[in-house]
Amino acid sequence: MGLWQKCMIAVACNKPLRRAGEALGRKTGLADQFVSAADINGHVARAGELRAQGIGLSSFYLGEYVTDIAQVRETAAQLGTLVPALDAAGGDVHISIDPSQLGYMQGQDILDQNVDMLADLIRAAACAAGEAGARGPFD
Numbered sequence: 749m750g751l752w753q754k755c756m757i758a759v760a761c762n763k764p765l766r767r768a769g770e771a772l773g774r775k776t777g778l779a780d781q782f783v784s785a786a787d788i789n790g791h792v793a794r795a796g797e798l799r800a801q802g803i804g805l806s807s808f809y810l811g812e813y814v815t816d817i818a819q820v821r822e823t824a825a826q827l828g829t830l831v832p833a834l835d836a837a838g839g840d841v842h843i844s845i846d847p848s849q850l851g852y853m854q855g856q857d858i859l860d861q862n863v864d865m866l867a868d869l870i871r872a873a874a875c876a877a878g879e880a881g882a883r884g885p886f887d
Contacts, residue, residue, distance in 0.1 A: 757813055783810075788830050795839045807834065807843045814848045817858075823849045824862040828869060835873035843870075 759765045784794040784805070791807065798805055809827060814820055827843060827850075834841050843866070850866075851858030 761813060761815075788826060788833055791830070792833045792837050792839070795834060796837055799839055804840055805842075809843065809845050809849060812846045812848060813853070814846070815853050817851075817854050820849065820851045820854060820858065820862070824851075824865065827866055831866060831869040831873060835876070841870055841873045 759769055785791040795805055807830065809823065831841055847859060850862035
């Protein structure tokens, strides 16, 4: 791991430094280039705007090296809300996460439970799309 990545992870793991960095990103407009919205509803709306322009997106949920079980639970719950919201809005359900966001550092059982929950939601969205006549990349 390089020095830059180590520094960014240290900032992300330190709440006061993270808040300062997030505030700076908002002031400079840098975050606007990479962050679609502050919440799920805003993200789904932005995804719809981009889709209307013929642009697809991948939903990257930011955060690495999550050590707080409360944050893991919150992240899993938010992703569990995002997947069906993207599907209901007619968008592609493509999310990217870091394993530590879903419990890797707390134990295999927690990680498996959260990954299985998300996989079930994504599978349900894919099956519903298939029933509606949509074809996937492997059809």
